[in-house]
Amino acid sequence: MVATPRYFVGRDRVDSLPDHDRGLAYGDGLFETMRAVHGSVPWWPAHWQRLQRGAQALRLSLPAEAQVREEAERMLEGGDGVLKLIVTRGAGGRGYPAPEESVPNWILSRHPLPPATPSAGLALRWCETRLALQPALAGIKHCNRLEQVLARSEWADPDIHEGLVLSAEGDVVSATAANVFVLRDGRWTTPLVDRCGIAGVCRAWAVDALQACEARLAVTDVEAADAVFLCNAVRGILPVARLGSRTWRPHPQVMELQHRLAAAHPAFVTEVS
Template sequence: MPSLACRILVNGQPEGAIDPQDRGLTYGDGLFETIRFVDQKAPLWPRHMRRLQDSCARLRLPCPEPECLWQEAQAVLHGLPQAIVRMTITRGVGERGYALPATARPTRIVAAFPMPALSVDVYRHGLRMRLCETRLSMQPQLAGIKHLNRLEQVLARAEWSDPAIAEGLLCDGDGRVVSAIMANLFAVIDGALVTPALERCGVSGVARAEVLAIREVQVRDLSLSELWQASELFLSSSVRGMLPVRALDDKTFLPGPVAHAMQQHWHALGFPMELA
């Protein structure tokens, strides 16, 4: 098993290979989960597994047993006190063409990466964002799912190279706010906590689900004009946690009490306190 930048198992085998005809490569036919581990524990594991199972059902894709995925995660995590595990599930190899194989034989890829460095300043004072020109396509059948096609996010992230800007804001084709490129978005507007509805496009993040479970949140369409009037913005990410926004283009914000409370909750779940 590789021991440098990442460690990978393919269908449980350290020397496994991906067939060039795998539908994950040819059609993006699959899903993935990106899970943060601390001391080989994953505080949001149940939420990741629920989303994976629900998404597999929506795509009519056989879902691996959570216990199998857990054991493989533990294998690739060995010796990494903090790590990110990416679990990729494809429909496997099938006959040429878009038709579903009569019998799917999914490919399972489990890879561990060292946890990237996180800036204390970002957690204390917030990050900077920009509004992206790239728009998300509306496809209700895929909305919420973390499917393998991330080309819209790739194009959005290619819009800037300034290292001072950490994230981009994505809207749909009608100009409604959807999310950040790598995170979900929350705004405090007129004292109410709001997050964009994701029935048309976007990814329903597990950190977002955690916020919805413990706070009263309005889940609805959100316009850019409303967003500019927010008193507080923050992002939720299963990898990076709860991140205040200090600026969106020329509009500045101050980290507020809601983001701070969510950071405290994040720490209580078992994640390190980056503010320390």
């Protein structure tokens, strides 16, 4: 089910990644990981908008949206799954200076859906790896992801589903591949992503749906929360059942949010049944 990726340079399909790609050399690119259902990507506009914000921050050119979407839907062949798009700055010489006019390289790949979420909720741990504070890159989904790779390499136990990561200053930022929301005193909060972390597409949906507050969160804010969930655009709303020795029972507000997402986004219907 993992199809061969498709490679493009500007408007043209090519057989493989062109030589001297700056994505490979420096992680000089952006990516989006999207949930597809019945051959299309319901959150396409939100993904493309985030890609545009990233392209603006990195001053790199994007391919034409209409063509990328058409190729994405062609690759899905009417099916479900996960679609990944990487866009790099394209070819560059040796060295950091970016060409004045660059033609982006872009790669589409299709992947199976991740395993279903345990019905009891996720088990989490705290990661030792901290996220460095870099406002110039915060929020965008760029291809410099060694911190996430290091954080995710801290455990191999399959009974731990995700890890929460702190910033260099000790505030809670996110899981390695999902955003986090906590319920405290009847109010939902998710960490700011202005210094590190990624502004997730599902995070934006949930902030709006819950009228959630964006703020710095301490470890104790999470551990003392009445409910916690993770979310991302591939897996939707993921209730958290355990964090170290702390446990939570299913919370009605999280279940209700899952139902709202399923109603808003057809890919997530099966998750709730």
